[in-house]
Amino acid sequence: MSPILFYGVPSGCSFGSIVALEWLGQPYRLSRVEMPEVVTSEAYRRINAVGETPTLLTQGGAFLSESMAILNHIGARGIDRKLAFAQGTPEFDRLNQTLAFLNTSFFNAYVPLWYALEHGSEGVEKQVLTEFGRAKVRKVHEDLSAMLGDKPWLLGEHRTLADAYFIGIARWNEYHQAVDRRDYPNLQRLYDKLESDPAVIFAHAIEDQRVAVSAGGFAGEVPFAEMLADLKLVA
Structure with a gap:
């Protein structure tokens, strides 16, 4: 399963994680979370107890929150691209x-x-x-x-x-x-x-719901309600 990033709009700090995923170039999907309505809902708190974005559903099926943790998770997969570096260096x-x-x-x-x-x-x-x-x-x-x-x-x-x-x-x-x-x-x-970077242009287009051309591994967007149903997290 490719990772899924739950990103917040408008103008969430999750923007940086979208850019990082684009630079990584590996398959991933996105799920849009409206702020403050959806992000503070009981439905969203089923995947992130503090009600904040971003949240990443990893390839292994675990939920990971907080931008620094998500970015370091992405970075560990992108050392060959120099997005991050080996621990201990x-x-x-x-x-x-x-x-x-x-x-x-x-x-x-x-x-x-x-x-x-x-x-x-x-x-x-x-x-x-x-x-x-x-x-x-x-x-x-x-x-x-x-x-x-x-x-x-x-x-x-x-x-x-x-x-x-x-x-x-x-x-x-x-x-x-x-x-x-x-x-x-x-x-x-x-x-x-x-x-002027293609990944940043892509992330802006995603947030604005315009036609977005990926230069990375974007594999589509999944509605939040559909994700909850797929994960059997619907009340």
Whole structure:
């Protein structure tokens, strides 16, 4: 059985896992999960108890959640493509360090801004959340720009899982306009390069429900309700 990625829309961080699967080039399928309606439902919690995306149904039939875990699972199958590295190597440590920064700092910098947007905050609450979020976003852009330097990709000469995860989060600035990315030329260069990548173009098309041309191993999309029935998880 090919893996199935349950991805969240709109604009879930699962975007990075779609890109990584495309770069991997091995067969996989997708199942769309609407947020917040479906992702918080009892039906979805049968496969992910915390009600978040992404979730991966692995080839072995196990459910795996959390982006870092899913990306490392994909990476273990893509070492020959230099998407990831063998455990115990310095490159492996650097990749996990970068993924951890993206997950704990880059991702979380946008949380106050998402909260203000999704919960209809107004007045002083909205002002405080917005100022706090923008300050955090500026800080992580400064840090990540310094980490990238003049390297072509976050880890150096080859694209890795870190670049896939980065683009899924970096696009959130288009919602919030927390920074002008042109103030961080290193990140703007990486962002532009990734946005023109066929796998990223494919992931955007999948989210937007447009015609999507895979350059990887995409084997089709399965409706979420159908997946539940197939897995005998329907109440």
